[in-house]
Amino acid sequence: MSSTVLSPDSPAWLAAVRFHGHACPGLAIGCRMALAAVLAFDLDASFLTRTDAAFRRTLSPDEELVCVAETDACCVDAVxxxxxxxxxxxxxxxxxxxxTAMSFYHRPARLAVRILWQADIHAPxxxxxxxxxKMAHFLSxxxxxxxxxxxxxxxxxxxxLVSRSLACANCGxxxxEHAVRLRDGQPFCLDCRPDPSRIL
Known part of the structure; x- marks a missing residue:
């Protein structure tokens, strides 16, 4: 199997299906985007055959690899x-x-790529x-x-960021701290904040 494609029986795909709950074209898209990021940064691509949690932590145990997703669709679960x-x-x-695009940042190498999905969904x-x-085509x-x-x-x-917490003056x-709004010096959560259009 080429290192740039996945097969329907690859451990990475099967693990993604279990995690997501079902197989779908969007999940296949995410698997290919994840693989493309790994290859772009010249990282260890052995996750194609090894999918245990200990290995995933070695790819990004903290924030070494960062993903900024431009969608909240199925593909994000694969990432x-x-x-x-x-x-x-x-x-x-x-x-x-x-x-269907994601930007990936590899902090140790100080490299970044944006990956845009552009597949045609029409047969020959x-x-x-x-x-x-679609799933088969997107995987391979x-x-x-x-x-x-x-x-x-x-x-x-x-x-x-790890910020301190404040008790909302309304609901308690x-x-x-970064998600409160002040009124008369009192912190309000976003659900309880007074209507800003009424504050002059």
Whole structure:
């Protein structure tokens, strides 16, 4: 098997399906985008045959690898599983643009790429591919027909912040300091903040 494609029985794909809950074309897209990022940064691509958690932590145990996703679709789950980029760890950020695109930053190498999905979903005879055909094509099709990978300036998001929590003056729930709004010197969570249009 080529190092730039996945097969329907590859451990990486099967692990992604288990994590996501079902097989779908969007998940296949995410697997290929994750693989493209690994290859662009010349990282260890052995996750194709090894999918245990200990290995994923070696790809990004903290925030060495950062993903900024321009979509919140199925493909993001593959990136979480295969690359170890997660919301909770702070190295997966969502920049909603409605595009199947992700920017990846490799902090140790100070390299960055943006990967844009650009696959045609039509078969050679002009009809739209079936769901199964799309998955197979997305997993094993030639990279240059599926993805546009280009280097971008290395300007990663700041590292995850750990901020103190404040009690909301209205509901009393503890809220991260960066997410409160002050009124008359009192902190309000975003759900309880007074209507800003009424504050002169």
């Amino acid at each position: 979480q599983l295969l690359l170890g980029c997660t919301l909770g760890k702070g190295n997966l950020l969502l920049r909603p643009r409605g595009k 005879d002009g009809r739209e591919m079936s769901r199964g055909e 099709g030639p990279e240059d027909a599926l993805l546009a990978v280009r280097a971008i300036p290395f300007a990663p998001p700041s590292r995850a 729930e503890m809220t991260a």
